[in-house]
Amino acid sequence: MTETESIAYDVVVLGAGPVGENVADRTRVAGLSTAIVESELVGGECSYWACMPSKALLRPVIARADARRVPGLAHLAQGALDAPAVLAHRDYEVSDWKDDGQVAWVEGIGADLYRGLGRLAGPRTVTVTGPDGEQHVLTARHAVAVCTGSRALLPDLPGLSEVNPWTSREATSAKAAPGRLIVVGGGVVAVEMATAWQALGSQVTVLVRGKGLLSRMEPFAGELVAEALTEAGADVRIGTSVESVRREGGTLVVVTDAGDRLEADEILFATGRAPRTEDIGLETVGLKPGSWLSVDDTLRVTDSEWLYAIGDVNHRALLTHQGKYQARIAGAAIAARAAGVPLLETDRWGAHSATADHAAVPQVVFTDPEAAAVGLSLAEAEEAGHRVRAVDIDLSRVAGAGLYADGYRGRGRMVVDLDSEILLGVTFVGPGVGELIHSASIAIAGEVPINRLWHAVPSYPTISEVWLRLLEAYRG
Template structure:
């Protein structure tokens, strides 16, 4: 292969994270030749700096917390976590930041991997520049799929670069627990990393600009998580922003808008994400670099008949599972169009439309307690113009809750659309609720009427009996 040789494929995928991998898997399964371009590690952000390492850090934290709530077991787990063992286990799950296995999987499905920086250099054309300077020009007969993900955003504070702050990547890959950690932000990354590092030995201070944590969920979710963080020893300060950050003799010094001075060993900014589209050649096809890419429900970029944007880059739902869902939709749509099959995006239940992105996006926050939600919050449903009613119950009313944890604390809400009596959203907060959310996702995505949900009988004695309590509360009030 020479530097100037042009190679044609049916599909070229930019980005080999879980989203790009799934696009490649679906197009290869349809018999299309597929090239995948990756500038970092095959497996992407999720595998090495996000979902996988963060959950590896959090699993022992949650398991210990659950064990401490069980009579006869709590005395056996009163000591500190073995931080070195937790970090070693995390390293194992990230394959020590080596991607040999992921690359081999791509090869096993018949996709061709190109390592290097890929840029669009015109319609249906991607030029890949390897670390050794070698260039390969790839053309796509049917589609180019942009699956490059997103990056952490740092605020515009003078001198921040000199402080060398943590982003989510540092927080999930650190090889030792800092003695003192300031976390700026109140979303998923902030709350999960505050939970993890507080349990692993750090003294954590959380600075939240707004009124509370997890502001995209029902208010009670953030309230319960904040209470638990405080009980665990973290200092959670709401209505507080970092005005300046410096590093003095190795110590991070944070000045807040409340006039406080906080000293720490590290500071994590978990204050948002930006699309990783700044240097992928969007300008060569008439698009603005560094922007989110709007798409239709088949994930095709608005105004294009060949360019797809899948996962974080389209800004629909910055979640790995939603990106993989979109990838399956995009792969099916690309394959259908390649074979001349009409793609009917209006088919809400079809294989070619990512309609769940609009009304049934599930998410779990792996804090203690866990917070899980799908669909719309009460405020979002009202803002959307639905005639809704919120139904709240304490999860402790479910017979299995007390068996799961002594003194179980948690809350559940379902948002009922009174026109048709279907669910627009469901939220659970409490120990173990991550395993409840898929039942809620089925109910919301499938638009299951409440009259039918009465016949979905929860097993006794499990926490899922909370569904019966919710239905009874709706009926009786």
């Protein structure tokens, strides 16, 4: 039996991942009635198939690598990882793919949860088709927020649909390590999953079509990660494309553009993302289904008064933490407009402006070594027309690095705007550097001048002393 119900809310949120949850939290705190719609697990991609499971797989890998570099401890870290224990802990971190805890959190903030496929049905209207076919019609007085995220994008390759390739979801949820794994791609998912599964017992081959790994970071980041993967036993092939893929019996066969024939048990394609907007009713409000949604700095869709697109769907920065930041900005903007605030704070670094999307997007790649960056690379800064200077430091020169790991290898770079003498970008590569990048984010977001940073004294002996070495190199 199908039942139709029409309910009015102040805000309707499509997607209950971390981004949608944060929008709902911010609008509820502001006193707005909020409904949140989810077709899969409450908690979204990050909780079950991305951030949480991937880091659960990678943490033992990094810990063992660090221990191997510590005198007096190295001999205890030479054996293989206990793969079943690692996978069991991964399952624990994703709550065995059950979302009871996340549902309780949504209910705890006072938002109403609707399970099912939510689709726009004209301005300010969302229809929800539940798992049993029941229908609900939700109307939004102030805003509909699209927070549906992105999905893996598979290339159009002969034979691909017949071999059941892995995407990021299968790579983070697999129940056992395949004997041989081919990873296609050179971005974050590719290098993290290559790192994890190589350490868990797979023989990994990485095929990178471009000039190197992690192409959106400084070139040295990808170079150091490629070196480490190779030393760990992976076969990293740069400038190599896949021409075809097929299965012969139980064996997967890949042919490259060089004519090489490679055999494996599984193949992971980490070759891009597409917005999950193909079936949410965009056509009913004059937008193209399956498209990325263009927004202003309050995260409101261009030329709309009520539709917001937050997180991956706006294609600004496909990162959970950046989507949650956008959600806080959007939530504040929605609440202000609902309250009739005549003029929002949309100036640079204003309360209703997602300025960090343009100036201070941080990212950590949890490989061995870690790669972390925020802001612009040298090439991006030059392309944007800034007059800049890059300052590089070998992290082995930092006293804290030598204490952190025997034979520490790493590199740091800061990109300085010579006209304003503030930082435009910072990149660190090396063991443990993920914990350094927030200090760089603060320096960039705060537009802290170099002469003021000189007085931010790093504790000795920590790897953070890299800041002193960078500043000394800049000042000469």
